[in-house]
Amino acid sequence: xxxxxxxxGPLSVPEGAIxxxxxxxxxxxxxxxxxxxxxxxxxxxxxxxxxxxGDKEDGRFTAQLNKASQYVSLLIRDSQPSDxxxxxxxVTILEGSYIPTFGRGTSLIVHP
Amino acid sequence: DAGVIQSPRHEVTEMGQEVTLRCKPxxxxxxxxxxxxxxxxxxxxxxxxxxxVPIDDSGMPEDRFSAKxxxxxxxxxxxxxxxxxxxxxxxxxSSLRGGWDTQYFGPGTRLTVL
Numbered sequence: 001x002x003x004x005x006x007x008x009g010p011l012s013v014p015e016g017a018i019x020x021x022x023x024x025x026x027x028x029x030x031x032x033x034x035x036x037x038x039x040x041x042x043x044x045x046x047x048x049x050x051x052x053x054g055d056k057e058d059g060r061f062t063a064q065l066n067k068a069s070q071y072v073s074l075l076i077r078d079s080q081p082s083d084x085x086x087x088x089x090x091v092t093i094l095e096g097s098y099i100p101t102f103g104r105g106t107s108l109i110v111h112p
Numbered sequence: 113d114a115g116v117i118q119s120p121r122h123e124v125t126e127m128g129q130e131v132t133l134r135c136k137p138x139x140x141x142x143x144x145x146x147x148x149x150x151x152x153x154x155x156x157x158x159x160x161x162x163x164x165v166p167i168d169d170s171g172m173p174e175d176r177f178s179a180k181x182x183x184x185x186x187x188x189x190x191x192x193x194x195x196x197x198x199x200x201x202x203x204x205x206s207s208l209r210g211g212w213d214t215q216y217f218g219p220g221t222r223l224t225v226l
Contacts, residue, residue: 034212043203043217044155088155092212099171100212102155 006103023089116218130192137206
């Protein structure tokens with residue numbers, strides 16, 4: 001049973017701070033990792049993908065992957081109230097089934 | 113582009129009734145995905161199509177669920193008979209060439225089975 005674990009939160013950070021969201025996964029064969037943002041009552045929106053160990057930066061977002069420790073994280077620099085949302089982590093295995101496994105999400109609140 | 117279009121946006125039905133959810137993918141996208149989201153189970157991929165052909169339906173919960181894609185611009189997800197535990201938000205998404213990182217979600221259909 002593949003599992004993707006996230007702390008449900010809420011994670012509360014002040015505006016301008018760095019928000020750190022973490023995700024652990026159980027299957028060592030996992031190859032692709034995604035972060036989605038979902039505003040309340042809206043559909044998920046892909047914000048980052050990462051496939052190899054290390055950091056990947058895109059604007060204020062940085063995804064970090066450590067396959068040896070089986071975790072992937074998302075850092076949001078200079079957090080804004082508009083970043084307040086639930087962040088979903090998803091993991092896929094490229095060989096065999098392409099079906100991703102999603103975490104339950106972490107609720108992030110950025111307060112002014 | 114209008115994005116992924118889903119209908120209806122809300123559906124309330126009684127247990128035992130047939131429910132049909134509809135999706136129109138983004139024009140030019142050749143992959144389509146159906147998801148279900150609940151508080152208990154989170155977001156789950158039910159089935160996905162490439163070029164109108166079902167590729168992996170291992171996420172479909174049981175035989176009461178079926179999905180079709182008769183052409184590149186239309187797909188349906190049918191539940192027959194519906195049960196209260198099917199209550200969820202159902203999302204359709206589309207992408208180019210099956211890429212997970214080019215996937216766009218529709219607004220979802222909120223299904224309530226009484």
